[in-house]
Amino acid sequence: MGKKVLFWTVVACVMFQTAVWAGTVRLPDTGQTDSFTNTFGEDSDYTINPPSLVHNTNNTVTDINTGLVWQDEDDSNVLTWEEALAYCEEVTLAGYLDWRLPTKKELVSIIDFGRAYPAADTNIFPNTKFYQPVKPYDYWSSSEGSDNLSGDAYYVGFGVGTSGIYRKSFRNYARCVRGGEYPGSSFTNNGNGTVTDDPTGLMWQQTEGGSLNWESALSYCEGLSLGGYSDWRLPNIKELDFIAETTRYNPAVNAEYFPFALSAIYWSATTRPDIPSEASCIDFSYGTIGHYPKSDSRGNVRCVRGGLSGSFDTNCTAALTSGLILHVPVIDYSNGVSYVWADLKYESSDNNEIVFRVTSAGAANPADFYNCQRSTLASDFKLHIPDINYISGTAYLSADFELKSAGEGGIFFKVTGYVLLQ
Numbered sequence: 001m002g003k004k005v006l007f008w009t010v011v012a013c014v015m016f017q018t019a020v021w022a023g024t025v026r027l028p029d030t031g032q033t034d035s036f037t038n039t040f041g042e043d044s045d046y047t048i049n050p051p052s053l054v055h056n057t058n059n060t061v062t063d064i065n066t067g068l069v070w071q072d073e074d075d076s077n078v079l080t081w082e083e084a085l086a087y088c089e090e091v092t093l094a095g096y097l098d099w100r101l102p103t104k105k106e107l108v109s110i111i112d113f114g115r116a117y118p119a120a121d122t123n124i125f126p127n128t129k130f131y132q133p134v135k136p137y138d139y140w141s142s143s144e145g146s147d148n149l150s151g152d153a154y155y156v157g158f159g160v161g162t163s164g165i166y167r168k169s170f171r172n173y174a175r176c177v178r179g180g181e182y183p184g185s186s187f188t189n190n191g192n193g194t195v196t197d198d199p200t201g202l203m204w205q206q207t208e209g210g211s212l213n214w215e216s217a218l219s220y221c222e223g224l225s226l227g228g229y230s231d232w233r234l235p236n237i238k239e240l241d242f243i244a245e246t247t248r249y250n251p252a253v254n255a256e257y258f259p260f261a262l263s264a265i266y267w268s269a270t271t272r273p274d275i276p277s278e279a280s281c282i283d284f285s286y287g288t289i290g291h292y293p294k295s296d297s298r299g300n301v302r303c304v305r306g307g308l309s310g311s312f313d314t315n316c317t318a319a320l321t322s323g324l325i326l327h328v329p330v331i332d333y334s335n336g337v338s339y340v341w342a343d344l345k346y347e348s349s350d351n352n353e354i355v356f357r358v359t360s361a362g363a364a365n366p367a368d369f370y371n372c373q374r375s376t377l378a379s380d381f382k383l384h385i386p387d388i389n390y391i392s393g394t395a396y397l398s399a400d401f402e403l404k405s406a407g408e409g410g411i412f413f414k415v416t417g418y419v420l421l422q
Contacts, residue, residue, distance in 0.1 A: 025182065025199040026065040026373060028052070030113035030236045036271040041218035043113070043236045043270040051112065053124045054398075054419050058094035061124055062398060062419060066109060067373055067386050068179040071099070073127050074139075081153045081168035084140040088176035095402075095416055098380055099176040104143040104163055106182050107156040107175070108241050108289070116274040119161040129173050130159035138164075140172045143246040146286070154246055154288075160272055161237070161280065163289040179384070180332070180376055185245055187257040192227040195257045197243060202304050204243065205232070208260050209301030214279045214294035217267045221303035235304040237268040237280040237289060244287030252287030258302075265292055267299040316374050318388045326356060326388070330364045334379045339364040344413065354415040355404060383413060395420060 028051045032043040052064035061070040071093060079087055084101055091099040111119050118128040131138055138155040145152035145165055152165045155172055166172065186198040195206045209220055217234055224232040244252050250263040263285040270280040271294075278291040281299060292299055318328045324346030331340050341364045344356035375385040381403035388397050397420050401413040 025242075027200055027238050027242060028063065028065040028109055030111075030238055030270050032114040032236075032270055032273070034114065034271075034273065036276045037215060037218070039215045039218050041222045041234055041269060043268070046233060046236070046269075048236075053110070053121070055124050056094070056417065056419055058417060060094045063110065064386065064398070065373075066106075066179070066182075067376065067384065068102075068106060068109075068177050069094075069096075069384075070110065070125075071176040072125055074129065074173045074175045076127070076129075076173070078137050078171035079140070079174055080171055081140055081166075084172065084174035085142065087174050091176050093176070096178055096382065098378060098382065099178050100181075101140060101142040101174060102177040103182055104141040104154040104156060104246055105242055106177060107139060107141050108161075108163065108238060109182075111156070111158065111161040111238075113161045113237060113270050113280065114273060116160045116272075118158045120158050125175075128158050131157055137172045138162075138166075140174050146247055146249040146252070148249060149286070160274060160291070161289065162291075163241075165286060165288065180378075185243065185254055187254060189257055190227060194227040194229075200239070200242060201306055202235075202239060202242075203227070203229070203306045204258075205303040206258060208262065209303060211298050211300055212267075213297045214267055214292075214299060216297070217299060217301045218269065220301055224303050226303075229305055232303040232305045234267060234269040234301070237270040237282070239304055240266060240268045240282050240302075241287075241289060244282050244284060246287055249286050251284040253284055262300055264300050265290075265298070266302055267292075316387065318375065318385050320388050320390045322391050325359075326385075328375050328385060330374045331377050331383070332374045333377045339374075340377075347412065353404070356401070356413050356415070358411040358413070382416075 054062045088101040118130045120128040138157040141154045143154040156163045183199045188196045195204045221234040251261040253261045265281045268280045272278040272291045281292045326344040342361040343359045347355045347357045383401040386398045399418040400416045404412040404414040
C-alpha cells in the first residue's frame with residue numbers, strides 16, 4: 001500500500017474540500033524603523049508582522065512569518081534562468097530535496113528595506129550579493145515575464161531592494177527556498193469602493209487616489225474615509241508589491257478588481273535608506289520595484305488598511321505535553337489539498353533519531369484557523385510545525401519531521417530539526 005493511501009487510511013478516508021487561501025499569508029514587515037519625515041504615515045509609523053528570521057544550524061534560515069525555509073547563502077555562481085531553476089531543483093541541503101527557485105514576491109519578502117548594500121541582515125544571510133559594476137548580477141526569481149515578455153524573467157536586487165526584468169539568457173545568482181509557494185492573486189469585491197486581497201486579508205482602495213508628491217500621499221491616505229473605515233494608510237513596499245502580478249502588464253494588476261489602475265508609478269510608504277529624498281515605488285507597467293523622488297507630484301496613490309499582525313493565533317499552535325504527546329490542531333496537506341488535525345506520541349530516540357507515532361487524526365476545518373500560521377505536510381510527507389507550545393509555555397519551538405515508516409504497525413515520523421523560538 002502506498003504512502004498516500006496509508007495517510008488517507010489514518011484520517012478515516014474523509015473527503016475534504018479544496019481550500020481557498022484566505023488570510024493565510026503573513027507578509028513580513030519591511031524592517032524599516034528609521035523616521036524620515038514629520039508627516040505621519042511613513043513606513044516606520046506602522047509595524048505589521050515584524051521580521052522574524054531564524055538562522056538555523058544547518059545552513060538554512062526559517063522565516064517564522066511565512067513558514068518558508070531559505071538557503072542562507074548562495075554558492076556565488078552566476079547562472080542563466082534555466083540553470084538557476086535546475087540548480088535549486090538539484091540542491092540537497094539540510095537533508096531536504098524539495099528546494100526550488102523562489103517567486104519574485106517570495107524573494108522580496110526577505111529584503112530588509114531598512115538596510116542598503118546589501119538590503120539584508122548579513123548575520124542571517126551571509127555574503128548576500130548586490131549589483132556592482134565589476135559584478136553586475138542580481139538574484140533570479142522563478143517568475144516569468146508576461147505574454148509579451150516570454151523570453152524574460154524577473155530578478156530581485158539586494159542593493160537597495162529593487163526588482164526588474166532580464167532576458168533569461170542573462171546570468172544572476174540563485175538563492176533557493178522550500179515550503180508552500182505563495183498563492184496567486186485572489187480578490188473579493190466588497191461593493192463599497194474597496195477590494196480585499198484574500199491571501200493577506202489586506203483591504204485596498206479600489207479607485208485611484210490621484211497623483212501627489214510623497215508626503216501628500218501619506219496625508220491623503222491617513223485622512224481617507226472609505227467603505228465605513230477611517231484607518232487607511234499608504235502601503236509599505238512589500239504590501240504594494242504583493243498585488244502586482246507578473247503575468248499581467250500595462251497594468252500589472254488585476255483590472256477586474258482595479259478597473260481604473262494606471263500603468264504608472266505608485267507610491268509606497270517606504271523610504272530609500274541611502275537616499276532619503278527618494279521613496280520605494282512600484283511601476284505598474286510591469287510590476288517592478290524602483291525608487292522615485294519624493295518631491296515629484298506624478299506618483300500615484302492607492303491606500304490600504306488592515307492585514308495580519310501580532311502574534312500567531314493560538315488556534316494553530318501545537319501543544320507538546322510533559323508526557324510527550326504532540327497535538328497539532330491543523331495541518332495543511334500538500335498546499336491546500338486538504339486539512340487535518342493529528343496527535344503524535346513520542347516512541348523512541350534510537351540511533352540519534354527522535355521518533356513519534358501518529359495515534360489519531362481527522363478532518364480539520366480551515367475556516368476555524370483563519371488568522372494564523374498552519375502546520376504543513378508536503379506531498380513528500382515532510383511535516384513542518386512552525387509553533388509548538390511545550391508544557392504550557394515552558395518553551396516555544398518550531399520543528400521539522402519526515403515520514404520514517406508506514407505500515408500495519410502505524411505511521412511514524414522522525415524529527416529532522418528544530419529551532420527554539422523563545
